[in-house]
Amino acid sequence: MSAAIHSPASRARTKRVGIAVMLLMLMGSFIMSPVEGTAMASPGGAVQSLDEIRQAAADFVRTRLPADAARHHVEAARLDPRLQLQACAVPLETFAANAQLGARTTVGVRCARPAAWTLYVSVGVEAEMTVLVLRHALPRQAAIGPQDVEPQTRRLAGSAMTFVHELTALQGQRLKRAAPAGTVLTAELLTPDILVRRGQQVTLIAAGGSVEIRARGQALSEGGASDRVRVQNLSSRKIVEGVVQSDGIVRVDL
Numbered sequence: 001m002s003a004a005i006h007s008p009a010s011r012a013r014t015k016r017v018g019i020a021v022m023l024l025m026l027m028g029s030f031i032m033s034p035v036e037g038t039a040m041a042s043p044g045g046a047v048q049s050l051d052e053i054r055q056a057a058a059d060f061v062r063t064r065l066p067a068d069a070a071r072h073h074v075e076a077a078r079l080d081p082r083l084q085l086q087a088c089a090v091p092l093e094t095f096a097a098n099a100q101l102g103a104r105t106t107v108g109v110r111c112a113r114p115a116a117w118t119l120y121v122s123v124g125v126e127a128e129m130t131v132l133v134l135r136h137a138l139p140r141q142a143a144i145g146p147q148d149v150e151p152q153t154r155r156l157a158g159s160a161m162t163f164v165h166e167l168t169a170l171q172g173q174r175l176k177r178a179a180p181a182g183t184v185l186t187a188e189l190l191t192p193d194i195l196v197r198r199g200q201q202v203t204l205i206a207a208g209g210s211v212e213i214r215a216r217g218q219a220l221s222e223g224g225a226s227d228r229v230r231v232q233n234l235s236s237r238k239i240v241e242g243v244v245q246s247d248g249i250v251r252v253d254l
Helices: 006-024 050-062
Strands: 031-032 069-078 093-096 104-111 117-134 148-156 173-175 190-192 201-208 211-219 228-233 238-246 247-254
Touching: 050 069, 050 093, 050 104, 050 117, 173 228, 201 228, 228 247
Parallel strands: 201 247
Antiparallel strands: 031 117, 069 117, 093 104, 104 117, 117 148, 173 190, 201 211, 211 228, 228 238, 238 247
């Protein structure tokens, strides 16, 4: 038996299978079947339409895109025309293989019967919309105002929710890193203003019902709006944890 496993014919067959898998992955999809060979159509049998598989994957992504003013372009990767799967007797099922939608999203398409098979298809997303673009270069931690940006219509890879297209979204935000002129602003590029800095004197507010107590404290950590920070009460020297409410104001629970 050992000789059969390691025979030249066996090694060649293993190599061919590996090459076939690599080709399918490079074409934007790969197949997984519970039992090897059961998903392939028999000679003369009905073959599943690859266009239907691509359409199912693209439709799955479209239904999960935000309904806004942006125009989304969705296209599933082309599948290897040599791929022949047994035709599905029931509607194709689709499911998310990625946690979030991105510029490229992997969608699983599967058939339950007569032969169970699953194909993973890469789907590209582009959004055509008005976005905010930097007029000039800005350094890290720079606040961004209306004078720093201009609206432009662009077609960009990714979902519309990735990009910033309203001036109100810039309020209380700073650049996470330096950015050159012409940079399209994204949510990932922004970070909340630091409202409380380490070592800063802050006002502690503790409220319960109609009672509100104020005290002076010193911040031991820093944070933006709604971030949790540690503060030492300057009177009691007790260290408490609270939530940044506004500039220099930290609210703690009684």
